[in-house]
Amino acid sequence: MEPSQAEGHDATASASSSPEGMAKDIISAVAAAASTSFAVFLTGALAVQMRSTLHFGPDALGMSISIYYIGAAAGSVPFGRLTEAVGGVRIMKPTAVVAGGLLALIALFVHSWLGLSIVLFFSGIVSSAMQPATNLFLARRIPRSRQGFAFGVKQSAIPFAALFGGLAVPGIALTIGWRWAFVAAAAWSVVTAVAIPRSRTSLAAYRARHKDPVPKDDLAPLIVLGIGFGLGIFAAAAMTGFLVISAVDGGLSRSNAGYVAGIAGLIAVIARIYVGIAADRRGAGHFKVVAGMLVIGCIGYGALAIGSASRVAIFFWIGAFVAFGAGWGWNGLFNYAVIQTHQRSPARATAVTQVGGRLASVFGPLVFGLLVSNVSYSVAWMVNGLVALGGAAIIMYGRHMLLGPGKHIVVANP
Known part of the structure; x- marks a missing residue:
């Protein structure tokens, strides 16, 4: 199959029967994915307030965020296999409940950096279950001609969590306290678990229909794509x-830094939805667009580096908007491209590539925190840009391995 065909879409899908049903399924996936993202993004956005209570610095913050992603990396492949075996809905409901419980633990019982890190580790494991579950849920229930839009909206759940975290600074943390932001997120998770639709088939019927593994000859390009994906996520x-703590260090007020993060998160939401809609119209070349967005995102990281060095606020605003919009707006498109080339087992295929993202997420915050503690925010932002640029190059190489001359990707009915 030619690259343009392999990165396109098939006409057949096990789809939602009406626009209303499709909308409900997409909203369920977004809400579920957000529920497992709140813990880490609230920690990052509320770090300025939390560190005075839990007593940690930038390097410890980086370590805490890395611990979250260690848990996420550890669970990605096992939960990808489990999801493929039992179906997305059967994973989504209990996972949202557990996510809510962990958020409540942070709100009510965490009083030290160590306690926060332990809860974040288990929150990462929960996230590793939710991501392949929501990917499979959409791949099985949304018409393939609308899956670019669906995955763009679904992946907007993650910057939505960042948006919520940024707005929680002036709206909650600076008024009634940071713990209440976690209470609100916990309530969201429990409501989401109740709202997720039931499975359409029995477990026995599902397992009889869906039992194709990821072909072994697809694993090498998936691993390479996962490395490129990981480098992009390293930076993000x-x-x-x-972002918030860097902006405060660069001279912005705490509330303005929160607004920068909140608006940047909204821009990332819009970018992910837009590139998904464009993917449905374009039908091909999705990995190329991902690489191009990463390159543009490097400009944003450069502006953040200038803002940190010069303490000029406008560079933080511009840098955050470009870095969030382009440098973090491509995730849904990447997952969509992987799923379109692996329709037999989308959960397991995306679980393989997600390992790269999860492992990179371990080292991204950790390296950034160490660079800040030992050098400067400006140097840390510049390193971020260089890493993202490397990710773009490796994604293009992985695309060549998967879709180059002589490669034949079979797009099967889900």
Whole structure:
């Protein structure tokens, strides 16, 4: 199959029967994915307030965020296999409940950096279950001609969590206290668990229908794509964890820094939805667009580096908007491209690539925190840009391995 065909879409899908049903399924996936993202993004956005209570610095913040992603990396492949075996809905409901419980633990019982880190580790494991579950849920229930839009909206759940975290600074943390932001997120998770639709088939019927593994000859390009994906996420994970605290260090007020993160998160939401809609119209070349967005995102990281060095506020605003919009707006498109080339087992295929993202997310905040503690925020932002640039190059190489001349990707009915 030619690259343009392999990165396109098939006409057949096990789809939602009406626009209303499709909308409900997409909203359920967004709400579920957000529920497992709140813990880490609230920690990053509220770090300025939390550190005075829990007593940690930038390097410890980076370590806490890395611990979250260690848990996420550990669970990605096992939960990808489990999700493929039992179906997305059967994973989504209990996972949202557990996510809510962990958020409540942070709100009510965490009084030290160690306690926060332990809860974040288990929150990462929960996230590793939710991501392949929501991917499979959409791949099975949304018409393939609308899956670009669906995955763009679904992946907007993650910057939505960052948006909520940023707005929680002036709206909650600076008024009634940071713990109440976690209470609100916990309530969201429990309501989401109740709202997630039931499975359409019995477990026995599901397992009889869906039992194709990821072909072995697809694993090498998936691993390479996962490395490129990981380098892009390396930069994004550090950015979401340190943007607010970096902006405060660069001279912005705490409330303005929160607004920067909140508006930047909204821009990332819009970018992910837009590139998903464009993917449905374009039908091909999705990995190329991902690489191009990463390159543009490097400009944003450069502006953040200038803002940190010069303490000129406008560079933080511009840098955050570009870095969030382009440098973090491509995740949904990447997952969509992987799923379109692996329709037999989308959960397991995306679980393989997600390992790269999760492992990179371990080291991104950790390296960024160490660079800040030992050098400067400006140097840390510049390193972020270089890493993202490397990710773009490796994604293009992985695309060549998967879709180059002589490659034949079979797009099967889900």
